[in-house]
Amino acid sequence: MHIAVLLKETLQYLDPKPDENFIDCTAGEGGHTFAILEKISPKGKVLGIDWDAEMIKKINRQERLVLINDSYANLKKITNENKFYPVNGILLDLGMSSWHLDESGRGFSFLKDEPLEMRYKSQISSLKSKNYLTARYIINNWRGEEIERILREYGEERFSGQIAKKIIENRKIKSIETTFQLVNIIREAIPARFKSGKIHFATRTFQALRMATNSECDNLKTILPQVLDILEPGGRIVVISFHSIEDRVVKDFFKEESRNNHLNIITKKPIIPSEEEIKSNHRSRSAKLRSAVKI
Numbered sequence: 001m002h003i004a005v006l007l008k009e010t011l012q013y014l015d016p017k018p019d020e021n022f023i024d025c026t027a028g029e030g031g032h033t034f035a036i037l038e039k040i041s042p043k044g045k046v047l048g049i050d051w052d053a054e055m056i057k058k059i060n061r062q063e064r065l066v067l068i069n070d071s072y073a074n075l076k077k078i079t080n081e082n083k084f085y086p087v088n089g090i091l092l093d094l095g096m097s098s099w100h101l102d103e104s105g106r107g108f109s110f111l112k113d114e115p116l117e118m119r120y121k122s123q124i125s126s127l128k129s130k131n132y133l134t135a136r137y138i139i140n141n142w143r144g145e146e147i148e149r150i151l152r153e154y155g156e157e158r159f160s161g162q163i164a165k166k167i168i169e170n171r172k173i174k175s176i177e178t179t180f181q182l183v184n185i186i187r188e189a190i191p192a193r194f195k196s197g198k199i200h201f202a203t204r205t206f207q208a209l210r211m212a213t214n215s216e217c218d219n220l221k222t223i224l225p226q227v228l229d230i231l232e233p234g235g236r237i238v239v240i241s242f243h244s245i246e247d248r249v250v251k252d253f254f255k256e257e258s259r260n261n262h263l264n265i266i267t268k269k270p271i272i273p274s275e276e277e278i279k280s281n282h283r284s285r286s287a288k289l290r291s292a293v294k295i
């Protein structure tokens with residue numbers, strides 16, 4: 001079961017009031033969605049979006065909740081098609097859900113031996129179409145320099161060069177199909193003394209592959225200007241990110257739009273989880289929340 005991250009703080013900054021409407025761009029298992037729905041009763045609605053059809057199937061239906069299986073990168077199209085307005089607040093809780101790691105069977109976790117898929121959008125993977133990009137495709141087809149780049153940029157992996165080199169060596173012998181094959185390759189590439197740190201040695205590579213497979217940074221850059229267009233004046237935006245690149249994208253967008261007099265930044269510094277929250281939900285440890293209000 002996914003535990004909603006920074007739930008109290010999200011409600012504080014979204015500030016949902018009776019009869020207002022909200023968009024949860026990453027509905028996941030509905031943790032934030034249902035907390036917002038409670039605050040906006042009796043008439044307020046939530047438009048809940050998730051790219052993963054399995055997540056949408058898992059959420060309990062209710063009258064004031066409109067559920068859409070699509071990428072939030074298409075936010076404007078989705079709100080127009082569903083005539084969902086006025087919008088008083090928009091939430092983005094980036095990344096994956098606990099279900100993706102623990103149960104999806106799509107290779108998000110380095111602790112389970114699964115096919116190297118790593119896609120939110122659950123469709124049969126095809127090596128031919130760019131629309132069906134998978135981690136397996138990246139690993140077996142991208143140039144070494146490109147693999148190194150995503151490991152460095154998205155994973156902040158200090159051994160990106162060594163790991164990329166080992167991947168290229170290994171894929172010449174045999175195609176790399178599973179998470180455990182990849183974990184063994186990373187193990188070979190990393191110096192012995194770095195294999196027993198606090199963070200598992202495959203964490204950064206897996207994070208980078210997930211972000212590249214799903215174009216996570218591009219999706220975020222695509223949605224932010226749409227959020228500005230859709231929100232009512234006085235409407236609130238909350239973004240929870242788990243990666244420094246994503247946090248920077250949000251910070252820079254807020255700054256730019258504050259200079260343009262379109263947004264008031266509410267969180268001068270990002271809000272981070274309390275020690276108690278981190279203790280009870282380890283996944284929250286790298287979360288950063290930023291919020292702004294449309295002028």
Ligand SMILES: C[S@@+](CC[C@H](N)C(=O)[O-])C[C@H]1O[C@@H](n2cnc3c(N)ncnc32)[C@H](O)[C@@H]1O
Binds near residue numbers: 002029030094096
């Ligand atoms: C961290 S989880 C959200 C958890 C949710 N707030 C909760 O409390 O249960 C992120 C969700 O975003 C979804 N997601 C990732 N990229 C997406 C995109 N481009 N469009 C829509 N949903 C996306 C994932 O499938 C995942 O379910």
